[in-house]
Amino acid sequence: MIKIEKSWRAMGTTNRLTLFGTADERAIDDAIHFVNDYEKILTVNRPQSTIMAINQAAGQKPVTVSATVYQLIKRAVYESNQHFGFNVAIGPLVKLWHIGFSDAQVPSHTAIEHARRQIRSDGIVLDDDKLSVYLPQKGMSLDLGAIAKGYIADRLQDYWRAQGHIAGIINFGGNVVLMNDAPNHVSGRWRIGIRNPLVQHGDTIALIETKAMSVVTSGVAERHLVSNGHVYHHIIDPETGYPHDNDLASVTVLSPKSIDGEIETTRLFFNDGPPDNSDYPFGAIFIYRDQSIKLINIQSSDFHIINQSFYIRETMTYGRSNSTK
Known part of the structure; x- marks a missing residue:
């Protein structure tokens, strides 16, 4: 079966998209734009994004966001408050270590303890009526991290299915989505x-x-x-x-x-x-x-x-x- 593939850098990793049953490269290019648009909204690795607007307003005021972003943050806060390891407010600690970047370092114990005082996810204020998010302490910051990557992968699969594509592979580094039956295997x-x-x-x-x-x-x-x-x-x-x-x-x-x-x-x-x-x-x-x-x-x-x-x-x-x- 014919297929098209393309790789590019986004979300801090090398991504690869594969679509089966089409040779129209516009379908892949369209998907890349789709992913990049979500990254612009959800990233913390650029000066401007919806998440960065929330972080920059920490300790000052709530920030109203789109329904899509609000529901994702609400899910992230819910999971964080289960205290099993994931914490959407872990931004200060992630920035402190910055592992995976050229300025990665082992922070001092004092710096780590200071950052830990800024990562209380149960302090995040969500307003369902206004669709607003408020970080009550200056220095707090959200980092959706991998949960954002998973969300984007799910949305892209929905998008491809709505377009009627036969099958595809979404590969965001350690996150792979296999869409519909495998076209090259009788078992699917x-x-x-x-x-x-x-x-x-x-x-x-x-x-x-x-x-x-x-x-x-x-x-x-x-x-x-x-x-x-x-x-x-x-x-x-x-x-x-x-x-x-x-x-x-x-x-x-x-x-x-x-x-x-x-x-x-x-x-x-x-x-x-x-x-x-x-x-x-x-x-x-x-x-x-x-x-x-x-x-x-x-x-x-x-x-x-x-x-x-x-x-x-x-x-x-x-x-x-x-x-x-």
């Missing part, structure tokens, strides 16, 4: 690679077969800082102010919605492994630093190891699954 199932999470830009170590799904991976190798012989990854614990240290190298979540996958990779990474609830609805892949792998709601027959130094330690099936089948 996709085959997607899982990278070695122990090294930056690692080779594929396994393949997973799945139906149309979002596949989101969060790992410690892609963005990190090396200082005085110590490696600091980018997944900052809002409770301590430091990168969260455990035995995991990466967590991959398979879910119908990409925004859920982004939230769940964070939840599971901070959980230090498989979920505690017996009715966990998503598929998950845990790769540990010792190269062992745990599969949750994924059949071992759908997971094909290529690099034999990695091995499946355990396969677990929970009561309610919405994963690969």
Whole structure:
């Protein structure tokens, strides 16, 4: 089947879009503009955006936003107030470490403690009637981070489906959306690679077969800082102010919605492994630093190891699954 592909830089990563059943490059270019427009609204890496307007007004006044942005922030605040690791108000800590950027540093303990006093998500004031967001303390700042990436991926999939496209792949770095049935396989199932999470830009170590799904991976190798012989990854614990240290190298979540996958990779990474609830609805892949792998709601027959130094330690099936089948 004919297809078109294009890559470009946005959202701090290299993105790649693939559409099947068309040779019209305008369809891809249109999608890139679609993504870029959302990034302009949601980014904190430019002087001007809707999120930056909220941050710049911290401690001064509420900022009225569009219904779309408001609902996304409201979801982010709700998840933050569950205190499982994700915190939409973590901006001051992220800026302090700035891991993944040229000015990344290990902050002083005093600076970390000061930043931690500015990341109280339960202090964010939301007004459903006015669609306004208020950060009550000067120095507070929102950082939607990966949750924004997941949201944009979901919106692009909706956009493509509304246009009637047969199938497509949205690849935002560690966030991949597989839209509709795979056109090159009779089963309609996709085959997607899982990278070695122990090294930056690692080779594929396994393949997973799945139906149309979002596949989101969060790992410690892609963005990190090396200082005085110590490696600091980018997944900052809002409770301590430091990168969260455990035995995991990466967590991959398979879910119908990409925004859920982004939230769940964070939840599971901070959980230090498989979920505690017996009715966990998503598929998950845990790769540990010792190269062992745990599969949750994924059949071992759908997971094909290529690099034999990695091995499946355990396969677990929970009561309610919405994963690969």
